[in-house]
Amino acid sequence: MQELLGSISRLDPGATLGLRVIACFDELILGNVNTRALLAAAAALAGCPAGVVRIGSSEPTLVSPRGEMLACTPAATPKPDRNTGYTVWLQRAGAAGPNDGLILERLSIALCAKNSAGDEHRRRGLSVVLDSAASQPLRAAAADDLGLRSGEKYRVVLAPLFAVWERHPAGPEDVIGSPFGPLHAALIAEQFDPFQASPCGIGSAHPPGALTKSLRSALTALRLSESGAAPVCADDYGGLLDALLVDEDDVPHDDVVAVARIAERTWGLETVSALITHQTVRETARALGVHHSTLQHRLATVLEELGFPATEGLGRARLAAAYLTHRVRTSRVLEAPPPAQQVQR
Amino acid sequence: MTAARFGPARPEFDPELRASLAVVGGMFPPTITPELIGFMRASYASPPIEATLEQRGITRTDHTVPGYGGDDIAVSVLTADTGAQLPRVGVLFAHSGGLMFGDRFSGIDLVLDWVTDFGAALVTVEYRLAPEYPDPVPREDVFAALCWVHDHAAELGIRSDGIMLAGASAGGNLIAGAALAVRDRGGPPLIGQVLDYPMLDDRGGGYSLDQFDGVGVWDRVSNDTGWHALLGDARGGPDVSPYAAPARAEDLSGLPPTFLTVGSAEIFRNETADFAERMWRAGGNAELHIWPGAFHGADIFAPHTRVGRAMIQTRNAWVEHLLVG
Numbered sequence: 001m002q003e004l005l006g007s008i009s010r011l012d013p014g015a016t017l018g019l020r021v022i023a024c025f026d027e028l029i030l031g032n033v034n035t036r037a038l039l040a041a042a043a044a045l046a047g048c049p050a051g052v053v054r055i056g057s058s059e060p061t062l063v064s065p066r067g068e069m070l071a072c073t074p075a076a077t078p079k080p081d082r083n084t085g086y087t088v089w090l091q092r093a094g095a096a097g098p099n100d101g102l103i104l105e106r107l108s109i110a111l112c113a114k115n116s117a118g119d120e121h122r123r124r125g126l127s128v129v130l131d132s133a134a135s136q137p138l139r140a141a142a143a144d145d146l147g148l149r150s151g152e153k154y155r156v157v158l159a160p161l162f163a164v165w166e167r168h169p170a171g172p173e174d175v176i177g178s179p180f181g182p183l184h185a186a187l188i189a190e191q192f193d194p195f196q197a198s199p200c201g202i203g204s205a206h207p208p209g210a211l212t213k214s215l216r217s218a219l220t221a222l223r224l225s226e227s228g229a230a231p232v233c234a235d236d237y238g239g240l241l242d243a244l245l246v247d248e249d250d251v252p253h254d255d256v257v258a259v260a261r262i263a264e265r266t267w268g269l270e271t272v273s274a275l276i277t278h279q280t281v282r283e284t285a286r287a288l289g290v291h292h293s294t295l296q297h298r299l300a301t302v303l304e305e306l307g308f309p310a311t312e313g314l315g316r317a318r319l320a321a322a323y324l325t326h327r328v329r330t331s332r333v334l335e336a337p338p339p340a341q342q343v344q345r
Numbered sequence: 346m347t348a349a350r351f352g353p354a355r356p357e358f359d360p361e362l363r364a365s366l367a368v369v370g371g372m373f374p375p376t377i378t379p380e381l382i383g384f385m386r387a388s389y390a391s392p393p394i395e396a397t398l399e400q401r402g403i404t405r406t407d408h409t410v411p412g413y414g415g416d417d418i419a420v421s422v423l424t425a426d427t428g429a430q431l432p433r434v435g436v437l438f439a440h441s442g443g444l445m446f447g448d449r450f451s452g453i454d455l456v457l458d459w460v461t462d463f464g465a466a467l468v469t470v471e472y473r474l475a476p477e478y479p480d481p482v483p484r485e486d487v488f489a490a491l492c493w494v495h496d497h498a499a500e501l502g503i504r505s506d507g508i509m510l511a512g513a514s515a516g517g518n519l520i521a522g523a524a525l526a527v528r529d530r531g532g533p534p535l536i537g538q539v540l541d542y543p544m545l546d547d548r549g550g551g552y553s554l555d556q557f558d559g560v561g562v563w564d565r566v567s568n569d570t571g572w573h574a575l576l577g578d579a580r581g582g583p584d585v586s587p588y589a590a591p592a593r594a595e596d597l598s599g600l601p602p603t604f605l606t607v608g609s610a611e612i613f614r615n616e617t618a619d620f621a622e623r624m625w626r627a628g629g630n631a632e633l634h635i636w637p638g639a640f641h642g643a644d645i646f647a648p649h650t651r652v653g654r655a656m657i658q659t660r661n662a663w664v665e666h667l668l669v670g
Contacts, residue, residue, distance in 0.1 A: 004368050008388075010387075024364045045368070
């Protein structure tokens, strides 16, 4: 497949090879293929052998671009990573290929999703824990299997399959279904070491029996996040994300409809955002970099559209809720980025 | 989550093969219309072969030989110093590419094992392409190349008592047509033919033909494009030669042992299985393999996958028993 990638980029130098590599591994994850198949795909895409070495596993696995199992040479075999428990590598004699980094990243995600620590049982565990249709005892058993402690709280991390991961969180991972298509899910402790993925949402912390709540808030947080920005954590919004009604099929509340009308103006959304994060008109104007008379003018329009005193008391909360709901409903973050962005990544 | 889909039910692609389609689709779209012939000629052109041949210890000699009407066409003879018995068994290879694109090295890496491991002399022919060269040019170029190999066997170091034929997709069409012509015209003796997912029938009609519109590799529209390029308005009518569309041959007796391979998830599933069935009815020797979840040319595009590897190994085992004494 390396030749095919070469052929594609010869025909179209701006071709979206990255997106094709990502889509290839997405399908392999969803197809639940075995480790050899994942390594074979990586090797075929790279045009050189691909391997994985795991802590506690006697032999590393190395596969050729034609899918054949190869013997490992100890000198060329890296040590498994202490944090993740494994290391993947491409065994290349010359300079790195243009897609090597991306291929290794996706291979790593696929192996991670396949077996957080090695067995099919555990992989399924995360899906069960996050399945609100599963019975409470079944979810509890799956949580036990994952080694979750009943006195502790955990968070769900969600990212689209095309997300860019700088660093993975430590914890079980899987690909789960959502109303927006398959998503990459991970489970982390309430207090967690920083990691970086974009776009990404981090759910509120809940005990093992209530992780579907964390999943819900993680999905809303993800939809408030943006490509290229830091992960959005539900904690930043307190209980607000749990309270937001963001079912696509619901008729939005009048407050949300009003915010949508305001958003049609070029200055609309940034002004509403500034209004709910700053206390006074003067502060808000400074944050927006506009004269306060300009802001007064905008504010009059905003208040007229909303029809309630949005800068005072409960009105501020109403505006904040309507603003967040509008952003979640109009989020484009789960759509695969356009080709140009993929090339630059 | 399974998205709703219109059209007939169809076998799912094997997961590894489905994944590879994410890459394959960029250079070989599922649906090829006449407007895409130019694109396909660029995208399906074989990559430089010299490094591969050198790495595998294969010697290439090029010859200009008379094709249809005595016009010059190119063939390459690939041999390796394997210590195998001389003269070598000759294999005539016709490449894939819908009769409209590709060259004599397209997809050839799948059959190089026959040179290095089984000691064959692989002769690959640059038959001329439709629509510029419609029927009978492509098939008669292949037949002429076969006759040239037979007539020059001694100087090529090839056995003259039996040549094997092999072709994939459009090449399978040309090879099956050549085998029929050999039988009917009394051509060079053949020891067997390999028909990989061959394009056999211009008339359509197989159920599988309508199952894969817009997905995989080589759908119904692509097939229409290929047949129309070869036959023009004669396509589907009463005047098409069985050498151009071998499924039209009423008699499939007297053919050499035939190996047929095809995917369950491709349009040629029915044509290929029917051809094998009709050979058996005529008392012939046919070996048929239908690979679950395989799209057209899965072993060419995704030789690293479980199904791709199995297709290659199974074919090689059959070829080995013919070539290695």
